[in-house]
Amino acid sequence: xxxxxxxxxxxxxxxxxxxxxxxxxxxxxxxxxxxxxxxxxxxxxxxxxxxxxxxxxxxxxxxxxxxxxxxxxxxxxxxxxxxxxxxxxxxxxxxxxxxxxxxxxxxxxxxxxxxxxxxxxxxxxxxxxxxxxxxxxxxxxxxxxxxxxxxxxxxxxxxxxxxxxxxxxxxxxxxxxxxxxxxxxxxxxxxxxxxxxxxxxxxxxxxxxxxxxxxxxxxxxxxxxxxxxxxxxxxxxxxxxxxxxxxxxxxxxxxxxxxx
Numbered sequence: 576x577x578x579x580x581x582x583x584x585x586x587x588x589x590x591x592x593x594x595x596x597x598x599x600x601x602x603x604x605x606x607x608x609x610x611x612x613x614x615x616x617x618x619x620x621x622x623x624x625x626x627x628x629x630x631x632x633x634x635x636x637x638x639x640x641x642x643x644x645x646x647x648x649x650x651x652x653x654x655x656x657x658x659x660x661x662x663x664x665x666x667x668x669x670x671x672x673x674x675x676x677x678x679x680x681x682x683x684x685x686x687x688x689x690x691x692x693x694x695x696x697x698x699x700x701x702x703x704x705x706x707x708x709x710x711x712x713x714x715x716x717x718x719x720x721x722x723x724x725x726x727x728x729x730x731x732x733x734x735x736x737x738x739x740x741x742x743x744x745x746x747x748x749x750x751x752x753x754x755x756x757x758x759x760x761x762x763x764x765x766x767x768x769x770x771x772x773x774x775x776x777x778x779x780x781x782x783x784x785x786x787x788x789x790x791x792x793x794x795x796x797x798x799x800x801x802x803x804x805x806x807x808x809x810x811x812x813x814x815x816x817x818x819x820x821x822x823x824x825x826x827x828x829x830x831x832x833x834x835x
Contacts, residue, residue, distance in 0.1 A: 612687060613831040615670055619643055619824060620652030626805070626827060629673035630666045639666025639808075656822040658705060658808040666822075667807020670829045682711070682804060684776030684797035687833035691804050692769045694827075697762040699820030703737040704812035707762070707822055710734055710770050712748070712795070712802035728753060730795045731802050732770060732779045736762040743768065745781040745788045749795035756781075756789040765825060772797075774834065804829050 580589040615625050621643050630639040640657045656666045672679040689711070697707050712731015728735055728748040735746045735755075743766070745756040760766055760783050769782040776797030781788040808822040 609835045610832045611830065612833045613829070615830075616826070616828040617654075618652050618826040619654035620645065623654055623668055626668050626670055627673040628666070628668050629678050629807070632663050632665050632809075635661070635663035635665065638664040641666060641668075651825065654824040656806075656808055656824070658810060658820050658822065660810065660816045660819050662810060662812060665807060665809045667805055668824065668827065669803050669805030669807070671803040671805070678803055678805070680801045680803050683799075683801055684711075684772055684793070686774075686776075687831050688774045689772045689804070690769070690828075690830040690832075691771070692767060692826075692828045693806055694765055694767045694825035695806060696765045696823050697736055697808070697820065698823065699818060703741075705738060705808065705810050705816050705820050707736045707806070707808045708733045709743075709768050709806040711772075711804050712800065730800055732772075732781075732793060734758075734768045734770070734781065734783075743783060747779065747791070747794050749793075752794070754794055758783055758788045760784075765823075774832075 581587075582589070617623050617626055628641055630641065632638070638659060638661065640659075642655045642657070644653045644655055645651070646653070654668060656668065658664055658666055667673075667678070669678050671681055691710065693709050695709055708728060710731065710733025712728060712733060728746055729751050730749050732747050734743045736743055741762060743758045743760050743762055745758055747754045758781075767784050769785075771780045771782075772778065777792050778790065779793055780790045806822065806824060806827065808820065810816050
């Protein structure tokens with residue numbers, strides 16, 4: 576057996592390698608997993624990189640504000656997206672280039688598998704026309720004042736909420752037709768929302784805190800639909816809502832894998 580001898584007088588170390596043999600060695604590769612085409616992550620500790628923020632619409636540019644907070648005990652960061660009480664206001668964070676009025680919808684399902692995660696909460700005395708989308712296909716319909724008329728997600732797969740006192744709704748949509756499943760999980764405390772797709776884009780899974788909420792095929796055509804991953808809030812009430820509200824994000828991540 577090999578041994579190590581330490582001589583404190585001469586300050587030397589002697590290694591005896593007698594009887595050391597190596598048989599059937601196993602070598603571990605040091606390069607990254609080649610199937611991971613992209614991995615984006617931010618804990619929002621002072622910035623949102625590699626994600627980007629959009630804080631307005633074509634009709635309401637430069638609306639919505641944001642700030643970063645740091646927990647003095649845990650040192651965790653968070654992104655606070657503040658939605659003012661005014662019609663058409665918008666603020667969001669996306670895995671795509673964004674400016675003050677638009678977001679680059681450059682993502683398409685069906686070429687690889689996506690795994691999107693965000694730990695979020697939506698707080699404030701919100702009306703049902705103050706709405707949040709967390710997931711894929713960030714897009715809203717026109718303003719409305721009818722509570723039951725939920726023109727929200729035009730297409731895509733996302734967690735949606737209407738107002739600050741409800742639950743997260745696991746939603747799949749195409750052409751403003753919504754297929755909704757109420758998770759029963761409140762939006763006003765932090766929860767981890769996760770959405771995964773298979774490589775062909777034909778299966779979408781929704782999870783909250785690791786629990787499967789719904790699973791199934793998309794109602795939209797994954798081979799032609801362009802969207803982006805992210806989280807945003809908008810005021811959809813004609814004339815604007817009464818109170819400002821806040822969408823808080825602890826962290827957000829997006830992993831994209833392809834077959835190699």
